[in-house]
Amino acid sequence: MVELPFDNPGTRSTASRDSVSVLLPLPLAGAYDYLVPDDLDLAPGDIVMAPLGKREVMGVVWGPASGEVASAKLRPVAARIDSAPMRDELRRLVDWVAGYTLSPPGAVLRMCFPVPEALEPAAGRKAYRLAGPPPERMTGPRSRVLELMADGLARTASEIAELAGVGAGVANGLASAGSFETVQLAAEAPFAEPRGDHPGPTLSEAQDAAAGALVGQVEAGRFAVTLLEGVTGSGKTEVYFEAIAAALEAGRQVLVMLPEIALTAQWLDRFEARFGAAPAAWHSELTRGERRRVWRGIADGRVRVLVGARSALFLPFRALGLIVVDEEHDAAYKQEDGVAYNARDMAVVRARLNDCPAVLATATPALETLANARSGRYCHLHMPSRHGVAELPDVALVDLRKTPPGRQEWLSPPLVAALEETLAAGEQAMLFLNRRGYAPLTLCGACGHRLECPNCSAWLVEHRLIGRLQCHHCGFSGGLPKQCPECEADESFKACGPGIERLAEEAAARFPEARLAMMASDTLRGPKAVAEMVASVERREIDLLIGTQIVAKGHHFPYLTLVGVVDADLGLKGGDLRAGERTYQLISQVAGRAGRAERPGRVILQTWMPEHPVIAALGAGDPGRFIESEMEGRQAAGMPPFSRLVAIIVSAGEGAAAGGVARDLARKAPREAGCQVFGPAPAPLALLRGRHRFRLLLRAGRDVNVQTVTRRWLSRVQVPANVRLQVDIDPYSFM
Structure with missing residues (x-):
């Protein structure tokens, strides 16, 4: 749990005219001293090119020189880059994150410049406009392009390709044939402008009260942290949308962080419906050109609202007025490679340094966040009921010791009966199992040899759809051996345990008329694939959805009335400090997909341990029971949030x-x-x-x-x- 820097360190002193310290975006111990050439007047935040060994690297003037190296031994700064300087609050964030995580400041600075070419002047964009007769040789794609371009507007080749559904070469070919003329557009395409005064939905009394509190914080323009807790379907998103509207009306920028930006198709649709335009996005699926455009738009204020993954925290906002961390409990906010930081906690720090409000929204708060709310460090807004006529689903436990599935099957008789009833009623169902692939373990039936990754102490997971064994830790991949390397038995390997592919195989055999689909990170590649899957469920083209944890990420399916959790105990194994907390959060979120509209929902949890405190609390629908039990256990063990x-x-x-x-x-x-x-x-x-x-x-x-x-x-x-x-x-x- 982060301790915030409540002492305001103020602004940095001006740099010396003779020498400065320059922080380089490299994992070095600290800033290096450089001489300032006579023709340069440098100040903290200026972005410069500085010599390092035999090369020149980009860096940021961090302040006066340390004086640890004699001036006679210093090398001069090579040049100042013609770019807006790095703002004081972002430099302070770099220092704070580096000090808190014990990371080299340069390693943190590197996260602030993910696309160094964004510092270079943007080049103009080549576009085409209709200017001549159709070519002699016509094709279907060329006809579609000419029909599109008949409006006389100039478009880039990529825009033409996307709108007409053709390859980029079609536009180039029409230009060569004389049908198009080339024109130069502005260096970068403009960003859509979300409008704070765009009419929104009518809020319930509970939503209106919570929204009023958040709007008041935004209008005050001061640092505050609020835990916005509400059960799944309570309308938390519409509540913090009101705070976003207030920030837009005040001329401020907004950062909305989501744990997995590739899974936000419905969120983006809701945002565009509320504000009349889509927000800019920041995630790993963007091309370098798109990332450069968004980075520059944030720096010069053209991007008003950005929705992004954890790395968006280090972007150069010019006038940040609100930070929202949605699903604040999610483990995806923790980066464990390189600079190890929790983006949720660092978002609170950035809000403090920018003197703006931060909102942490979730249905299942992290215990650290709850402890901060209980101590009064955070404000706490709670919405315990679903919005409108929707009600929370009924939860039933299936004790697998009493009603187990059949041999080599994974669905218990009560869950099978519930699926049959749901599908017969024309409603949708979901099966949740947090295991990718076909089987988590493959072993030799003759000698018991287990196939392990050669690079990791982990079993190889069979992915039967692609015919490969994969390691989910290092990415190693290989085919299933014909012969056991231990006993040399032929064709002796057997799959042990289920993944979602094996579960889908059983479901297809039981429900041959049902339209099945799988939803996992390795079956859906990128935001477009996820959006298409979500749209298919919304259009009721899928009867039974089988997925891993990505099905829990805030999706709203009005006709989905049954959720079956195939192995509710899975996350409780291994003795991890947060195993119980994570299991409770994940299953609560998955269960929250059921009955989100007029149709009542139900949830069936298959478990071998119905008496476990986590499972018992889920079955009773009593989050307070779990939270108090977990808090007491953590305190007795001297574990966070009490240490x-x-x-x-x-x-x-x-x-x-x-x-x-x-x-x-x-x-x-x-x-x-x-x-x-x-x-x-x-x-x-x-x-x-x-x-x-x-x-x-x-x-x-x-x-x-x-x-x-x-x-x-x-x-x-x-x-x-x-x-x-x-x-x-x-x-x-x-x-």
Whole structure:
């Protein structure tokens, strides 16, 4: 749980005219000192080119030179880039994130410049306009293009291709034939303008009260954090849309963060209906050209609302007036590679540095967020009922010890009966199993040999649709061997356990008339594929949807009335600190897909442990029961949110090298009051991407500055070049 920098550090001092410190977007220890040429007048935030070895790299003037290197030994800045300077609040965020996560500031700065070419002047765009007769040779695609271009408007080749449904070469061919003339358009296409005064829906009394509180914070223009908690279907999105409208009316920019931007087709449709225009988007599926355009639009204020994944937090907003973190509990906000940070927590920090409100919206708050709300650090708005006539679904538990599925089957008789009834009524159903592929384990029926990844201590997952075995950790892929490498038995491998492909196979055999579809990250590639799948469900072209956790991401299907959770206990295995919390959140979100309109919904959870506190609370529909039990357990164990954790992961290509450093860390562990170190121990994934891994865990009281303690600890240990240390403040995963 992040402790916020409530002391305002103020603005930076002006840089010296003789020398400055320049932070480079590289994982270096800090900023480097450079001389300022006589023809340059540099200030903090200026973006420059600076020499580093035999090359020149882009950097940002960070302040006055440190003076640690004599001026005679300094090299001069090569040039200043003609671009708007990096704003003070973003530079302060870089420093804050680096200090909090114990990361090199340059590694954090690199996240602020994901497309360095965005700093270069934008080139003009070549477009075509109808100017001559049709070509002698006509084709269907050429006819469609000429019909489109008959309005006389100029369009780029890519725009023509998209609107006419043809390849980009068709437009170029018509230009060569003399039918089109070439024209130059403005350097970058304009962004749509969402309107705050665009009429919205009529809100319920509960929605209106919550929206009024958020609008008041936006109009005050001051830092505040609000937990917007509401059950699935309560209308949280429409509530924070009102806050977005207020920010737009005030001439401010808005950042909306979503855990997985590729899964937001319905959200984008709702936004466009509410504000009359779509927001700009930021995610990994954008081309570099699109990312450059959006980056520049944010920096110069042309982008008014941006919806993005966690990396959007580091974009150069010019006038940020509101941050919304939707599904704030979601694990996707935690980045674990490189700079390890939780984007939800860092969004709160950015709101503080920009002096604007932040809204954390969810149906299932993280315990850390709830603790902040209970302590008064965050405001708390709660909407316990669904919007309109919709009601929360009934939840039933199926004890698999009493009513198990048949041999090599995964659907229990009560769930099968419910599916038959739902499909016969012309309604839609969903089966949820958080396992991709056909089977999670493949073993030899003769000797029991298990097929494992050669790079990771993980089993290979069979994906029968593509005929491959895959590792979900490093991406290794291979075919199923004809012969067991252990006992040399032929054709002896058997699939063990179900993935969604195997579940779909059973469902297709049981319900041959039903139209089935699977929804998982490896069956749907990119936002367009997800949008098409969601639209198919909305059009009732699918009767039974079978999916992994991406089906829980806020989708609204009015005719979906039954959700079956095939293995409700799956996430409770492994002893993870947050296993119970994550399981409760995920199943609650999945269950919330049922009965979101006029038709009542029901949820069936298949479980081997109906007495488990998480399963019992889900069955009773009593979130308070689970939350209080989990809070009490965490407090008794001295775990977050009642303590602080720091994970140290030691990895190397050789196990002995990693183990030696890990043992040295244990010998020199901090002895401060309120601190306790566990380990070293092999990580659950002891081999990952070919590297052997050990973990140590520091637990400290909330009054302990764990960054200071950890810095001192690491400074006492010599780490060879072939060994890598990763520090994870507030770890989320323990793999």
